[in-house]
Structures are given as C-alpha cells and as structure tokens.
Amino acid sequence: MTAPAITQAMIDAYDEYTHLTLDRRGFMEKLTRLAGSGAAAAAIAPLLAANPAAAEIVPADDARLKGEDITWPGSGPGSTGDMMGYLVRPADTSGKLATVIVIHENRGLNAHIRDVARRVALEGFVALAPDYLSPLGGTPADEDKAREMIGQLDPAQTVANGVATVNFLKADKLGTGKVGAMGFCWGGGAVNDLAAASPDLAAGVAYYGRQADAAKVPGIQAALLLHYAGQDERINAGIEAYKAALEAAGKDFTIYVYDGAQHAFNNDSSAARYDKEAADLAWGRTIAFFKDKLG
Incomplete structure (x- = not known):
C-alpha cells in the first residue's frame, strides 16, 4: 500500500494544533482540506502524531x-x-x-x-x-x-x-x-x-x-x-x-x-x-x- 503524501502545510497544521491555538476538530478540518478527503486525513493524522507503540527502542527490562x-x-x-x-x-x-x-x-x-x-x-x-x-x-x-x-x-x-x-x-x-x-x-x-x-x-x-x-x-x-x-x-x-x-x-x-x-x-x-x-x-x-x- 502506498503511503499517503505528507506536505509541509500538513506538518505546519499539526504544529499549530500541538503548540498554538488550533483544536483537534479544527486540525482535522484543515487536514481534510489539505489532504482532499476525510479518508486521506484519517490516514495521515496518525503519521503526524507520535505512535506510542513505536516508543520503546530500549526495553524497560533491559x-x-x-x-x-x-x-x-x-x-x-x-x-x-x-x-x-x-x-x-x-x-x-x-x-x-x-x-x-x-x-x-x-x-x-x-x-x-x-x-x-x-x-x-x-x-x-x-x-x-x-x-x-x-x-x-x-x-x-x-x-x-x-x-x-x-x-x-x-x-x-x-x-x-x-x-x-x-x-x-x-x-x-x-x-x-x-x-x-x-x-x-x-x-x-x-x-x-x-x-x-x-x-x-x-x-x-x-x-x-x-x-x-x-x-x-x-x-x-x-x-x-x-x-x-x-x-x-x-x-x-x-x-x-x-x-x-x-x-x-x-x-x-x-x-x-x-x-x-x-x-x-x-x-x-x-x-x-x-x-x-x-x-x-x-x-x-x-x-x-x-x-x-x-x-
């Protein structure tokens, strides 16, 4: 499956959401406009966010x-x-x-x-x-x-x-x-x-x-x-x-x-x-x- 294209504008929107004034709903609306559809936005949002499942490089019980x-x-x-x-x-x-x-x-x-x-x-x-x-x-x-x-x-x-x-x-x-x-x-x-x-x-x-x-x-x-x-x-x-x-x-x-x-x-x-x-x-x-x- 081809990974969705992520633009600088999408990354900037995520930064606005996580650090400035844009709330979650406003972010998803903006991302939907940038991505072209709600489905594309839903696929891109997790790639912009941090994934807890990928957080552990060194196991806690190392x-x-x-x-x-x-x-x-x-x-x-x-x-x-x-x-x-x-x-x-x-x-x-x-x-x-x-x-x-x-x-x-x-x-x-x-x-x-x-x-x-x-x-x-x-x-x-x-x-x-x-x-x-x-x-x-x-x-x-x-x-x-x-x-x-x-x-x-x-x-x-x-x-x-x-x-x-x-x-x-x-x-x-x-x-x-x-x-x-x-x-x-x-x-x-x-x-x-x-x-x-x-x-x-x-x-x-x-x-x-x-x-x-x-x-x-x-x-x-x-x-x-x-x-x-x-x-x-x-x-x-x-x-x-x-x-x-x-x-x-x-x-x-x-x-x-x-x-x-x-x-x-x-x-x-x-x-x-x-x-x-x-x-x-x-x-x-x-x-x-x-x-x-x-x-």
Missing part, C-alpha cells in the same frame, strides 16, 4: 540498566510538593557517574521520553526524566489532556522545580555532582530557562526549544548545545537574538541547524517528522558534548 520511578523534593506548592520521575542508570557500574536530566515535550513524561532516558543511561550516565506535570498530579494517558495541563503550569514554579531537580542530582550518592540537562520541544525551552536559573547546571542541550529571555542570558553558567530543525520557522525566529545575547555575554555555546529537518526530528515515534540522519548526527554530538562537559 538487563544492562536499572530503572525505577522515584520522587524528590520539588519547589512546591502542588498536590504534595514533590516531583515525580524516572531514574535509570547502567546496571554494572560500581562508581559514581555524571547525571543528565531528560526533559519531556509538551505531552509530559511518556513512554518515548522514558526510552530516551534509557538511551542516555546506556551511554554511561545516570539519567533522570522528571514529570513536570507533577504539581498537577502527573502526566495523564491522554496526550491532548497533557498538552492542556502543560499550559496550566506556573512558569516560575516550573523553573524552580528544574532547579530543585539539579540540586537533588548534585547531592545524589549515585552521581559525581556534575549535572547536565537535555530537552525536546517544550523541554528544550525548559533547558534554556533552567540554564539561566541554575548556576549548578554544567551543560544543557536544547532540541528545537524556545530560547531563554535575553535579559536572563548573563546568568547562564552552563555550556549550551542548541539543535534546531531547518523547517521550524516558529522556533527558529528566535535564534539570532539568542545567539547575539549569548555572544554578548561571552557564553560557551554551539548552534546547529539541520537543513530540511522538521520540528521534533529526534522523535522516532513520529513517522512523518522523524529524520534519522539528523537525529543520529545530533545524538552523537549530544553525547560527545556531555562526555566533554560532565566528564
């Missing part, structure tokens, strides 16, 4: 790893004041390791991000994937509900919860005290904000994330690695101003733009937007960066 769900003190307030998340580390390591925070997209802590945390752990790090929806009770199974909840988070508390997570890992007995963070989409923006707020963050990697407020750039102490998709006008509009602010403040940063790649190009559970070549290149650069800055 014998090379030890993973567990944990809690730690957050910034409060909230249902308990605690943060929840998924901690995973190599199983055969007796010494201490550098730690990496893995920050989710605007769908919350889902199976894909847990899998990314396992991939990071296999590279020789302790990885912690926080659930930033912890103040609201945690990530729900419904992705639309998760996106709605992300919009309800208090921005200042969200940043404070990130700082609390850095502090927790800096003092954790499994770690060396060197803490990095990586994030995707919403999580990429969270990495930039965290770098501006936490002097103890040593390294940050933001994948196609919103840039930090230029006024807060002087507070960044972490080295930054910033990955952007070539076909991502919404996020890329802020690159030049961020670059200028980082340069003016004398910060350690590197920017890569992956020509032709779409927003969310690293997410291999999204058939239409995943770009293996860009994802592999960015991943290799990310791991080398963490080994250099956290080593």
Whole structure:
C-alpha cells in the first residue's frame, strides 16, 4: 500500500494544533482540506502524531540498566510538593557517574521520553526524566489532556522545580555532582530557562526549544548545545537574538541547524517528522558534548 503524501502545510497544521491555538476538530478540518478527503486525513493524522507503540527502542527490562520511578523534593506548592520521575542508570557500574536530566515535550513524561532516558543511561550516565506535570498530579494517558495541563503550569514554579531537580542530582550518592540537562520541544525551552536559573547546571542541550529571555542570558553558567530543525520557522525566529545575547555575554555555546529537518526530528515515534540522519548526527554530538562537559 502506498503511503499517503505528507506536505509541509500538513506538518505546519499539526504544529499549530500541538503548540498554538488550533483544536483537534479544527486540525482535522484543515487536514481534510489539505489532504482532499476525510479518508486521506484519517490516514495521515496518525503519521503526524507520535505512535506510542513505536516508543520503546530500549526495553524497560533491559538487563544492562536499572530503572525505577522515584520522587524528590520539588519547589512546591502542588498536590504534595514533590516531583515525580524516572531514574535509570547502567546496571554494572560500581562508581559514581555524571547525571543528565531528560526533559519531556509538551505531552509530559511518556513512554518515548522514558526510552530516551534509557538511551542516555546506556551511554554511561545516570539519567533522570522528571514529570513536570507533577504539581498537577502527573502526566495523564491522554496526550491532548497533557498538552492542556502543560499550559496550566506556573512558569516560575516550573523553573524552580528544574532547579530543585539539579540540586537533588548534585547531592545524589549515585552521581559525581556534575549535572547536565537535555530537552525536546517544550523541554528544550525548559533547558534554556533552567540554564539561566541554575548556576549548578554544567551543560544543557536544547532540541528545537524556545530560547531563554535575553535579559536572563548573563546568568547562564552552563555550556549550551542548541539543535534546531531547518523547517521550524516558529522556533527558529528566535535564534539570532539568542545567539547575539549569548555572544554578548561571552557564553560557551554551539548552534546547529539541520537543513530540511522538521520540528521534533529526534522523535522516532513520529513517522512523518522523524529524520534519522539528523537525529543520529545530533545524538552523537549530544553525547560527545556531555562526555566533554560532565566528564
């Protein structure tokens, strides 16, 4: 069976739905017009979305790893004041390791991000994937509900919860005290904000994330690695101003733009937007960066 043709306009409509003002009904109506029929739109929509069934690359029970769900003190307030998340580390390591925070997209802590945390752990790090929806009770199974909840988070508390997570890992007995963070989409923006707020963050990697407020750039102490998709006008509009602010403040940063790649190009559970070549290149650069800055 021939795969349906997916155009840039369809991808842009999905981005408008998942990040801006278009609701599910409006998205499907727009996709139907673009695809030419309701049947074609119904076939294309799952290819644009993330597929939970494709989220697990490294099995949760992989014998090379030890993973567990944990809690730690957050910034409060909230249902308990605690943060929840998924901690995973190599199983055969007796010494201490550098730690990496893995920050989710605007769908919350889902199976894909847990899998990314396992991939990071296999590279020789302790990885912690926080659930930033912890103040609201945690990530729900419904992705639309998760996106709605992300919009309800208090921005200042969200940043404070990130700082609390850095502090927790800096003092954790499994770690060396060197803490990095990586994030995707919403999580990429969270990495930039965290770098501006936490002097103890040593390294940050933001994948196609919103840039930090230029006024807060002087507070960044972490080295930054910033990955952007070539076909991502919404996020890329802020690159030049961020670059200028980082340069003016004398910060350690590197920017890569992956020509032709779409927003969310690293997410291999999204058939239409995943770009293996860009994802592999960015991943290799990310791991080398963490080994250099956290080593």
